[in-house]
Amino acid sequence: MGETKWWGWGAPGRRAPLGPSALEMLTALVGEPEPSPAVAVEDVRVPKAEPPPQELVRTVGAENVLTADVDRLRRAAGMSYPDLIRLRTGRIDAAPDAVVLPGDHEQVAAVLEACASEGVAVVPFGGGTSVVGGVDPARGRFGRLISLDLSRLRSVEVDRRSLTARLGPGLTGPDAERALGGAGVTLGHFPQSFEQATIGGFAATRSAGQASSGYGRFDELVTSVLLAAPAGELRTVEVPHSAAGPALRELVIGSEGAFGVITGVAVRVRPAPEARRYEAWMAPDFRFGTEIVRELAQGGSLPDVIRLSDREETRVSLAFSGAEGLARRGFDSYLRLRRRAEGCIVITGWEGDREAIARRRSLAARTLRAGGAVPLGARPGRAWYRGRFEGPYVRDELLDLSYMVETLETAHTWTRLGELYEAVRGAIRSALEAQGTPGLAFCHLSHAYRDGASLYFTFLAPRRAGEEIEQWRAVKRAASDAIVASGGTITHHHAVGRDHAPYMRAEVGDLGLETLRAVKERLDPAGIMNPGKLLG
Numbered sequence: 001m002g003e004t005k006w007w008g009w010g011a012p013g014r015r016a017p018l019g020p021s022a023l024e025m026l027t028a029l030v031g032e033p034e035p036s037p038a039v040a041v042e043d044v045r046v047p048k049a050e051p052p053p054q055e056l057v058r059t060v061g062a063e064n065v066l067t068a069d070v071d072r073l074r075r076a077a078g079m080s081y082p083d084l085i086r087l088r089t090g091r092i093d094a095a096p097d098a099v100v101l102p103g104d105h106e107q108v109a110a111v112l113e114a115c116a117s118e119g120v121a122v123v124p125f126g127g128g129t130s131v132v133g134g135v136d137p138a139r140g141r142f143g144r145l146i147s148l149d150l151s152r153l154r155s156v157e158v159d160r161r162s163l164t165a166r167l168g169p170g171l172t173g174p175d176a177e178r179a180l181g182g183a184g185v186t187l188g189h190f191p192q193s194f195e196q197a198t199i200g201g202f203a204a205t206r207s208a209g210q211a212s213s214g215y216g217r218f219d220e221l222v223t224s225v226l227l228a229a230p231a232g233e234l235r236t237v238e239v240p241h242s243a244a245g246p247a248l249r250e251l252v253i254g255s256e257g258a259f260g261v262i263t264g265v266a267v268r269v270r271p272a273p274e275a276r277r278y279e280a281w282m283a284p285d286f287r288f289g290t291e292i293v294r295e296l297a298q299g300g301s302l303p304d305v306i307r308l309s310d311r312e313e314t315r316v317s318l319a320f321s322g323a324e325g326l327a328r329r330g331f332d333s334y335l336r337l338r339r340r341a342e343g344c345i346v347i348t349g350w351e352g353d354r355e356a357i358a359r360r361r362s363l364a365a366r367t368l369r370a371g372g373a374v375p376l377g378a379r380p381g382r383a384w385y386r387g388r389f390e391g392p393y394v395r396d397e398l399l400d401l402s403y404m405v406e407t408l409e410t411a412h413t414w415t416r417l418g419e420l421y422e423a424v425r426g427a428i429r430s431a432l433e434a435q436g437t438p439g440l441a442f443c444h445l446s447h448a449y450r451d452g453a454s455l456y457f458t459f460l461a462p463r464r465a466g467e468e469i470e471q472w473r474a475v476k477r478a479a480s481d482a483i484v485a486s487g488g489t490i491t492h493h494h495a496v497g498r499d500h501a502p503y504m505r506a507e508v509g510d511l512g513l514e515t516l517r518a519v520k521e522r523l524d525p526a527g528i529m530n531p532g533k534l535l536g
């Protein structure tokens with residue numbers, strides 16, 4: 001990935017303007033759009049910096065210590081709605097003092113040693129796509145803070161025979177797939193943030209890609225890790241499985257930079273798929289759709305990608321897909337004839353060799369039909385596949401039009417998924433209404449398992465200019481409280497960061513939190529690693 005927008009997603013010139021049907025829907029259901037572009041970068045005041053310790057310059061070279069305002073600004077925030085509001089409005093109240101770019105594991109270790117002895121906080125920075133405040137430049141008790149940018153750690157080593165690869169943490173999703181593709185293999189990890197997020201970030205946050213049902217979540221792909229911690233090096237053996245006590249690998253995966261820096265991972269890869277088949281279906285409603293996905297998961301016929309939208313998300317997706325005129329009218333009458341005009345869209349995707357796809361697809365199709373879903377064919381499935389990384393570009397357009405838009409996610413067992421869905425949706429709606437900004441709250445089910453699934457919510461409302469963060473916080477708190485009260489997890493894949501840290505006690509209990517804190521104390525005795533994240 002080359003240069004990206006400093007205030008939003010992707011290459012500076014790349015936009016995704018909303019079509020007439022999307023604008024019409026937003027005007028009718030959320031409110032009139034009002035242009036609200038990002039301020040000019042020259043108008044952003046980045047807080048003054050403390051000079052970085054000379055030892056860091058000696059370790060990585062002066063050219064790898066960046067102190068220009070624009071470089072500090074680019075590592076001052078992640079990609080959540082409040083992050084983007086701070087950037088777009090130029091209200092930057094914290095930034096790293098310097099950006100340090102080590103070139104290998106040894107340099108990372110030396111930087112951490114210098115920071116520990118000088119009392120400098122360290123925020124590991126991968127792609128900066130955290131949506132939970134994971135890369136916030138929070139100083140804790142330290143006067144100085146550096147952003148440790150891992151983009152120079154980009155090694156790739158493929159073991160074609162074992163179907164494993166060793167990957168550097170600074171590779172972005174496309175970097176890694178390009179290199180693996182050259183050896184005829186794939187990781188199959190495609191989160192919506194694929195274009196900018198990194199291998200180290202995937203491991204540090206227990207990321208889940210859109211095809212996780214088929215390829216597995218990132219934590220399931222990792223076989224071993226190398227961690228540079230202030231207290232030393234933690235390396236796990238590169239074997240398929242080990243019964244040698246609790247897995248240290250699991251302590252490192254999901255540690256969000258609070259224990260140290262992941263400087264390498266070994267992962268399972270697969271032969272690149274010979275073919276892909278993506279389709280869409282229309283389920284009668286969310287409850288029936290959920291039952292279909294449960295049966296697919298428990299019957300062993302889950303597609304590699306499965307995604308069920310609720311009615312509101314289906315409506316929004318159709319309006320945003322830009323299907324206009326004749327094509328849209330034909331589509332509507334097809335659905336009316338099959339009594340599915342108000343249904344819930346299901347995306348199914350299979351990857352692999354053609355014969356296996358045909359066999360698996362026919363099994364799944366039987367379950368989908370038995371559950372009352374009607375086929376919409378390959379066209380909308382392929383359209384979803386082509387647009388699967390478009391979400392963040394669309395979000396930038398919505399922010400440009402003064403809308404608040406944010407997502408959050410959770411997971412539960414099949415038995416309690418319906419209750420969780422109603423509780424979170426209700427909490428988001430009530431919180432929006434309580435602030436005088438009613439809007440849309442919609443959801444999809446994805447990442448399905450034998451025992452349950454994850455729910456991914458989006459809310460869209462008119463923005464309260466000048467009070468954007470308070471408005472967002474009220475909705476986020478209501479949704480998080482509803483998740484905890486329903487017994488769901490505070491995060492299925494976005495991780496904890498700063499935003500979810502207050503909910504960790506509810507998630508792991510007092511002793512659980514103390515255990516994790518004890519691990520941090522052993523690996524990072526001075527407490528320099530990513531203050532305020534994961535453990536609060």
Ligand SMILES: Cc1cc2nc3c(=O)[nH]c(=O)nc-3n(C[C@H](O)[C@H](O)[C@H](O)COP(=O)(O)OP(=O)(O)OC[C@H]3O[C@@H](n4cnc5c(N)ncnc54)[C@H](O)[C@@H]3O)c2cc1C
Binds near residue numbers: 124129197530533
């Ligand atoms: C539009 C959008 C869509 C998204 N879609 C998905 C999705 O489909 N699935 C999903 O799982 N997530 C998704 N996310 C969340 C985010 O992309 C993931 O959390 C991703 O794994 C973070 O990777 P990153 O390289 O950007 O990490 P960063 O944002 O740079 O860092 C995330 C956290 O990990 C730490 N960290 C980063 N690198 C290292 C390292 N090498 N060692 C130790 N700590 C490190 C950071 O300090 C921080 O706490 C999405 C985000 C956005 C903005």
